[in-house]
Amino acid sequence: xxxxxxxxxxxxxxxxxFLLFIAYFIIAARPIxxxxxxxxxxxxxxESDAPVSVGGAGQMQERLFPFTLGVRFGYVNAAGFFSxxxxxxxxxxxxxxxxxxxxxEPEIIEIKNIDDQTVMNIENPRGYPVLLDNRVFTLGSExxxxxxxxxxxxxxxxxxxxxxxxxxxxxxxxxxxxxIDGVVEILDAEGKRIFYFExxxxxxxxxxxxxxxxxxxxxxxxxxxxxxxxxxLEHFGGNGDYKVVYHxxxxxxxxxxxxISFTDEDRRIVFERAQGLGCYNIKSxxxxxxxxxxxxxxxxxxxxxxxFFLINSRAGRRKELVGIRFPQDNRLAISGxxxxxxxxxxxxxxxxxxxxxxxxxGRMIIAxxxxxLISFIVxxx
Numbered sequence: 001x002x003x004x005x006x007x008x009x010x011x012x013x014x015x016x017x018f019l020l021f022i023a024y025f026i027i028a029a030r031p032i033x034x035x036x037x038x039x040x041x042x043x044x045x046x047e048s049d050a051p052v053s054v055g056g057a058g059q060m061q062e063r064l065f066p067f068t069l070g071v072r073f074g075y076v077n078a079a080g081f082f083s084x085x086x087x088x089x090x091x092x093x094x095x096x097x098x099x100x101x102x103x104x105e106p107e108i109i110e111i112k113n114i115d116d117q118t119v120m121n122i123e124n125p126r127g128y129p130v131l132l133d134n135r136v137f138t139l140g141s142e143x144x145x146x147x148x149x150x151x152x153x154x155x156x157x158x159x160x161x162x163x164x165x166x167x168x169x170x171x172x173x174x175x176x177x178x179x180i181d182g183v184v185e186i187l188d189a190e191g192k193r194i195f196y197f198e199x200x201x202x203x204x205x206x207x208x209x210x211x212x213x214x215x216x217x218x219x220x221x222x223x224x225x226x227x228x229x230x231x232x233l234e235h236f237g238g239n240g241d242y243k244v245v246y247h248x249x250x251x252x253x254x255x256x257x258x259x260i261s262f263t264d265e266d267r268r269i270v271f272e273r274a275q276g277l278g279c280y281n282i283k284s285x286x287x288x289x290x291x292x293x294x295x296x297x298x299x300x301x302x303x304x305x306x307x308f309f310l311i312n313s314r315a316g317r318r319k320e321l322v323g324i325r326f327p328q329d330n331r332l333a334i335s336g337x338x339x340x341x342x343x344x345x346x347x348x349x350x351x352x353x354x355x356x357x358x359x360x361x362g363r364m365i366i367a368x369x370x371x372x373l374i375s376f377i378v379x380x381x
Contacts, residue, residue, distance in 0.1 A: 036307075036325065036346050038365065041375035042080040046072045051080025064114050065359040066094035069368045075099075075114050076373060078364060084116050095131035102129060111136055122153045132170035139165065146177070148191060157191030166207050167257065172216030178207025184221055186212075186240060194240025199223040199231055209258035213266040218282065220260050220269045228253025230260075230271055232280060246280060248287060261301055263308060264326060270308065272296050277310065277324070290324060290345065298358035300365070307378055309365055311356045319356055321367055323347035323378075 042051040046069065064075040064083055073092050074084035090103045098119070100111050109129050111120040122129070122138065127145070130137040136149040143164035148156040163181035170176065174194075175187040182205025186195035198205070202224025209222035219242060221231045229249045233242040252274035260271040271278045273289060277296065280287040294314035308324045325344045353369030360366070363378040 035381050036323070037379050037381060038323070038347060038349070038376035039379045041364070041377055043375075044076065044080040044082075044373045046070075046082075046085060046371045046373070063361050065361070065366055066096065066099065067357045067359060067366075067368060067373065068092055068094065069357045069373070070355045070371065072371070073099075073101075076366065078361065078375075080373070080375060083114055091128065093129050093131050095134070097134055098131050098136065100129045100131065105141075109138070120149070120151060120153050122149055130168060132168070132175075133172075135170060137170075137175075139168075144179075146175070146187075146191075159187055159191050159193070161185070167210040169210055169212045171212045171214050174212060174216040176210050176212040176219055178210040178221065178223075180206050182206055182223060184210065184219070184223075186219070186242075188240070195242055197233070197242070199229070201229060202227045208254060208256070209260040209271065211260045211262055211269065213262045215266070218262070218266070218269075220262065220271065220280075222254075222258040222260055222271060225253055225255055230273075230278060230280070232269060232282070246285065246287070248278075250274065250278075259296055259299055261299060263300070263302065264304055264306075268326065270299065279308075279326075281327075292322065294318075294320070298356050300358060300360045302360050302362075304362065309358060309360060311358050311367070313356070317352045317354055319351050319353050319369060321347070321349040321351070321358075 044051040064077050066075055067073065071088050072085060073088055073094060074082050074086055076082050088101070090101050093100050097114055098111055100109055102109050106125055109122040109125050110118055111122065113119050120136065125138045127138045127140040130139050138147045138149060144161045145158060147158040150156050161177065161179055162183065163179040165177050166180050167178040168175065173189040177185050182198055182200065184197040184199065184207060185193055188194050199221060203226035204224060206225060207221060207223050211220045217235045219233045223229060223231065227249060229247055231244055232246040234245050235242050250273050254272065258272045260269065262269050267282055269280050269282065276289050276291045278287065278289050292312050294312045296310055297313045298311040300309040306326050308326060310322050312320045312322055314320065323346050325346050351369055355369065357368030357373065365376045365378065367374055
């Protein structure tokens with residue numbers, strides 16, 4: 001009888017332990033995080049125009065990527081073949097669908113398309129070409145006058161600034177400019193000023209970087225030296241009025257043009273800051289920074305699918321392709337995110353080169369160094 005009781009108690013203890021194990025497994029178990037990798041696609045030499053497959057990554061949708069790398073420039077498609085692959089002989093300006101090569105004091109500027117066909121000639125331009133938002137502009141030789149050019153090479157309008165321009169961007173039918181005297185201006189499609197702003201707040205007033213969102217509803221600015229800061233402005237009201245919705249003093253500043261760009265379908269804006277990358281989430285109104293060694297030399301201008309890439313330059317010829325995973329609506333849903341940074345570096349790929357290129361379309365990344373271009377596909381496994 002006693003033996004049966006002991007065996008019954010033993011069975012009960014085993015059952016309890018089993019049930020506790022099941023409960024712990026259900027409560028404490030976490031899904032295995034998916035690993036993000038870059039699957040190699042093709043390798044193209046700028047000297048041969050013959051891509052070589054280096055992995056199993058499939059071809060993405062057709063698109064031409066404008067590139068400049070060392071002494072060469074042109075357009076490459078998603079399969080690694082070039083529509084244009086030329087050696088530089090002068091200044092280069094590459095747009096998404098238009099490009100031009102020009103001399104130091106051009107008497108005529110020839111605008112070509114991505115099929116290498118001349119679509120426009122600008123005679124006696126008295127300045128230099130600027131190709132933005134599928135529009136053609138000329139910037140005066142003193143950098144204080146901007147003109148838009150029509151399809152026949154004629155001037156549509158000219159706007160004169162009070163000081164030389166230090167940055168320019170265009171989107172949504174608007175033109176955003178920043179100048180050496182610390183003034184920000186926005187021009188409409190007819191070249192009329194609709195917004196004027198002086199950020200101030202610094203010992204030396206100068207605009208070092210500016211960017212405008214695709215629909216023109218937000219602008220980002222890096223302004224000032226000795227108390228440099230980042231500002232985000234948003235459009236409000238029916239007129240060309242913008243107001244500051246966020247600003248941040250940067251602990252250290254640059255005395256040169258600064259990279260700044262809207263990304264992730266305009267949900268975020270990224271910018272250079274000392275020893276790293278700054279990022280501001282427009283929806284959540286929160287910013288974070290990611291520490292980096294070296295200087296940012298190229299960025300991914302799309303930043304969609306929750307990923308962002310850049311190329312960092314260190315001492316000598318040392319370069320590094322860096323992949324960053326953005327938080328999902330600023331929630332800490334992915335293992336590895338920290339509240340003080342908001343994002344996570346998921347890949348670092350070092351290489352050596354004197355010059356670099358970085359392009360992106362969706363999950364396809366094209367990186368360049370020396371005389372080589374290589375493609376990758378972002379995959380999760």
